[in-house]
Amino acid sequence: MPVFITDDHLKTPAKGTKTYSDGGPKGQKGFVLRATANGAFSLYYQYLNKKKLHPKTKKPVRDWELIGTVKDGWTIARARAEAARLAALIALGKDIRQIAAQQLADQRAMGVTFRQVHDEYIAYCSQLVDRKWGRVPRKETWPNIQSALKRPLEWWGDKVASEITPRDVKELYDSIVAEGYPAQANNVRGQLGTLFIWAMHEERQYVSKSPVVKQLEDDKVAEKADLEEGRVLDxxxxxxxxxxxxxxxxxxxxxxxxxxxxxxxxxxxxxxxxxxxxxxxxxxxxxxxxxxxxxxxxxxxxxxxxxxxxxxxxxxxxxxxxxxxxxxxxxxxxxxxxxxxxxxxxxxxxxxxxxxxxxxxxxxxxxxxxxxxxxxxxxxxxxxxxxxxxxxxxxxxxxxxxxxxxxxxxxxxxxxxxxxxxxxxxxxxxxxxxxxxxxxxxxxxxxxxxxxxxxxxxxxxxxxxx
Known part of the structure; x- marks a missing residue:
């Protein structure tokens, strides 16, 4: 039965798991406390997920969203307030899991510099893996990738990766084109796009979106090879x-x-x-x-x-x-x-x-x-x-x-x-x-x-x- 959860419920059960649902006039519907025999106290928000239907009954399934644990500093009062916030989002038709994932990605990205992302990406590219032609680096051209990213590293080394904007990428691109190297500019831009997509992956989430956006046709700089049919020797x-x-x-x-x-x-x-x-x-x-x-x-x-x-x-x-x-x-x-x-x-x-x-x-x-x-x-x-x-x-x-x-x-x-x-x-x-x-x-x-x-x-x- 629902009870109004207080600090008195933070007691380790002798065995198994005890679950308390918040109730009473001051309680928050959906707020749940779980206590385990190993001394862990987890705080959840339980709700009906209308976007996830049971395969047989076709009715919304009950989902659990972890708010936090007492060990991580969450109190009952703070967790109940967070449950109330989540309930309000659900009432507005929001996807709280998607919101939570975005917040986690933003928090993780804070403080991760471009240099850190770059170094981890190069280590990933140069890591030896098994292919059908032998054991080789994951990307055998990784020295060329490292060379292409040399200037971005000089420009943005200590800048937080998530703070790099499309304008920053455009300025870098234009600086290389202005020196007369359009092919190099296009290569650098392409390598940056791959790096940021890698950094967005759910295993890393160093950035939530890539600053390398699709170029407008008028902004593209043609390479010399694109301007000529091709060089042949007579x-x-x-x-x-x-x-x-x-x-x-x-x-x-x-x-x-x-x-x-x-x-x-x-x-x-x-x-x-x-x-x-x-x-x-x-x-x-x-x-x-x-x-x-x-x-x-x-x-x-x-x-x-x-x-x-x-x-x-x-x-x-x-x-x-x-x-x-x-x-x-x-x-x-x-x-x-x-x-x-x-x-x-x-x-x-x-x-x-x-x-x-x-x-x-x-x-x-x-x-x-x-x-x-x-x-x-x-x-x-x-x-x-x-x-x-x-x-x-x-x-x-x-x-x-x-x-x-x-x-x-x-x-x-x-x-x-x-x-x-x-x-x-x-x-x-x-x-x-x-x-x-x-x-x-x-x-x-x-x-x-x-x-x-x-x-x-x-x-x-x-x-x-x-």
């Missing part, structure tokens, strides 16, 4: 690039320049070329293991087995003739990274750096008087040549290892790689993927004036002979 530029890389005075190590050539003749990504392992180079193909394949997160992802035309065999043969022929990678790093492959980013930096930069080192493009050539432009040039030779988007997409649900090419093949600009004169069309790369080999030799393919042993045989 045949004169190809000649200058190919033979310029052979110049001993051209910036960069011989292995770095060979990796760039290999991307052109195989259409592999430079990130895949630099990670080619010695044991996976066969007589006519090279296997890129799943751990190095860009599309490995797809459910049906498989290692890439790419045919090697004669130019590719020559390049790999020369690569393994430099340094230790028994090393793990065709293109190893330098100094402390000798046991690891060279970084993909180093190839991009090698092409674009100029003597006007802070370090003052000349890059390949400046040395060869080529404008804005990127490693990906080499794939784009190869794809465009194959298109001019009459191959279909689907055939080109397969040789570029673009995943598609059917025999048609993935949309990215036509949208980003096949450019409607002439590189070569048209040639007779032949078929099949191996023939495609051999055809590319033949045309490059003819256009670049290279000698005909010699009967070469496979790279593996070259290694064993060494």
């Amino acid at each position: 045949i004169e530029e190809l000649r200058r690039f190919w033979f310029g890389l052979n110049d001993p005075d051209c910036p960069g190590s011989r292995l770095s320049k060979l990796a760039l050539k290999l991307s052109l003749v195989t259409l592999l990504r430079t990130g895949e070329c630099v990670k080619i392992e010695r044991e996976l180079v066969g007589p006519k193909t090279v296997t890129i293991p799943l751990k190095n394949v860009k599309s490995r997160k797809a459910k049906k992802a498989r290692p890439v087995v790419q045919p090697l035309n004669s130019l590719a065999q020559e390049i790999l043969g020369e690569a393994f003739s430099i340094g230790d022929a028994k090393r793990d990678y065709a293109f190893p790093g330098t100094r402390k990274r000798r046991a690891a492959p060279m970084s993909q980013q180093s190839l991009g930096a090698l092409l674009r750096r100029t003597t006007d930069d802070a370090n003052g080192h000349m890059g390949v493009c400046e040395y060869l008087c080529l404008e804005d050539v990127t490693p990906h432009d080499l794939r784009r040039t190869g794809a465009t040549i194959l298109s001019e030779l009459g191959y279909t988007d689907a055939e080109i997409g397969r040789v570029m290892t673009h995943k598609a649900a059917d025999d048609d090419a993935a949309p990215v093949t036509r949208e980003r790689y096949i450019v409607s600009r002439r590189v070569l004169t048209m040639r007779p069309v032949i078929d099949r993927r191996v023939d495609m790369l051999n055809h590319l080999d033949l045309v490059l030799r003819e256009e670049l004036g290279l000698p005909a393919a010699a009967a070469l042993p496979a790279p593996q045989q070259l290694l064993s002979a060494a």
Whole structure:
């Protein structure tokens, strides 16, 4: 029976649990005290939740909302007043559980700085987890994420994360754009959006909403790649690039320049070329293991087995003739990274750096008087040549290892790689993927004036002979 709950009811029962419902003229309907044998006293508000119906009777179920415990400083009088407040909210049709969750999130967010959120997020991204290609960081690009968040950390490090506003994000974004780096600005904004969504998760609740809101179309800053159809090298530029890389005075190590050539003749990504392992180079193909394949997160992802035309065999043969022929990678790093492959980013930096930069080192493009050539432009040039030779988007997409649900090419093949600009004169069309790369080999030799393919042993045989 209901009783008017007082401090006299704060007695530990000999066993089990005792429950008291508040009653009497001064009591509050729904206010409940529970006392347990282990000395715990919990204070609840009990009510009919009209938004939650019993699956059989279809009537509102009785819900319990914890107000607090005596151990945490709640008194009977204070808890009864809180129960009265909750009853008033229920009478107004409010969802008290949602309100309580929001209050908890706000309280938790108070005092949590952006630096704390950032550090915990980076630790989360870099934590090792099991994948089907091995044990790797949860986000393998976490160093790039950390780099992208460097400026936000400098701006907002000690600021409470929940106090960061959309205006703050806009000011940060505009500051990067004003320096002439729209692609970097878009990347930073995207990484911030992911971080704040992570911080909103119910396990953390460091913020209740994200300050990274959807941009208006007029506020978006187009990247350079969005303003152009795509950079491809014409045949004169190809000649200058190919033979310029052979110049001993051209910036960069011989292995770095060979990796760039290999991307052109195989259409592999430079990130895949630099990670080619010695044991996976066969007589006519090279296997890129799943751990190095860009599309490995797809459910049906498989290692890439790419045919090697004669130019590719020559390049790999020369690569393994430099340094230790028994090393793990065709293109190893330098100094402390000798046991690891060279970084993909180093190839991009090698092409674009100029003597006007802070370090003052000349890059390949400046040395060869080529404008804005990127490693990906080499794939784009190869794809465009194959298109001019009459191959279909689907055939080109397969040789570029673009995943598609059917025999048609993935949309990215036509949208980003096949450019409607002439590189070569048209040639007779032949078929099949191996023939495609051999055809590319033949045309490059003819256009670049290279000698005909010699009967070469496979790279593996070259290694064993060494």
